[in-house]
Amino acid sequence: MTRRLPCLSALLLAICAPLYAADEPLDSTGQIKDDQYHAILAGDWRSPEHRLRDPDRRPMETLRFFDLSPTQTLIEVGPGDGWYSEILAPLLRERGQYSAALPSGGDAEQREATSALRNKFEQDAKRYDKARIIEFDPQAPKLGEPESVDLVVSFDDLHNWAEAGSEKAMFSAIYQVLKPGGKAVILEFSNPT
Numbered sequence: 001m002t003r004r005l006p007c008l009s010a011l012l013l014a015i016c017a018p019l020y021a022a023d024e025p026l027d028s029t030g031q032i033k034d035d036q037y038h039a040i041l042a043g044d045w046r047s048p049e050h051r052l053r054d055p056d057r058r059p060m061e062t063l064r065f066f067d068l069s070p071t072q073t074l075i076e077v078g079p080g081d082g083w084y085s086e087i088l089a090p091l092l093r094e095r096g097q098y099s100a101a102l103p104s105g106g107d108a109e110q111r112e113a114t115s116a117l118r119n120k121f122e123q124d125a126k127r128y129d130k131a132r133i134i135e136f137d138p139q140a141p142k143l144g145e146p147e148s149v150d151l152v153v154s155f156d157d158l159h160n161w162a163e164a165g166s167e168k169a170m171f172s173a174i175y176q177v178l179k180p181g182g183k184a185v186i187l188e189f190s191n192p193t
Helices: 034-041 046-052 059-067 087-091 109-123 158-164 167-177
Strands: 071-077 097-104 132-136 149-156 178-187
Touching: 034 059, 034 087, 046 178, 059 071, 059 087, 071 167, 087 097, 087 109, 109 132, 149 167, 158 167, 167 178
Parallel strands: 071 097, 071 149, 097 132, 149 178
Antiparallel strands: none
């Protein structure tokens, strides 16, 4: 089987073919219903600091752009303090699968972030009992079984991969784990000087 190589732009890596199941709780356009997004975004489990960033981050519009479906298998690479985890894990809990992929080892800050995310998942089983944590070696990453994931997302991690010299290995691992027709979205935010 021959597969096409993914194409990279400065802001977005998209491996083509939108993917979503046309079943509830989707609206007539195949998107997650607004009321489901609003309920998740207003959730009291989300930190107040995270909710304050919603107007700038526009999570509902962002996830719609990704064609997120509640039945997808999704990996978030490098979830940091869990801003998107607080949204994605509950959205995918019942019929999909959310996994947070975290680099193993790392510096004290990375170990602290990994520990905090684990604690968040363990302390709120109502929302995170089905969420998975995948630890990977950044120099030889393995994110899961080949062709097992519908969507891989990463927010503002590309510069870290480049600094570590692991971007090629990360892109390869992401590509390997995607199902045929799956999608990867890598967003890198720049700070203008």
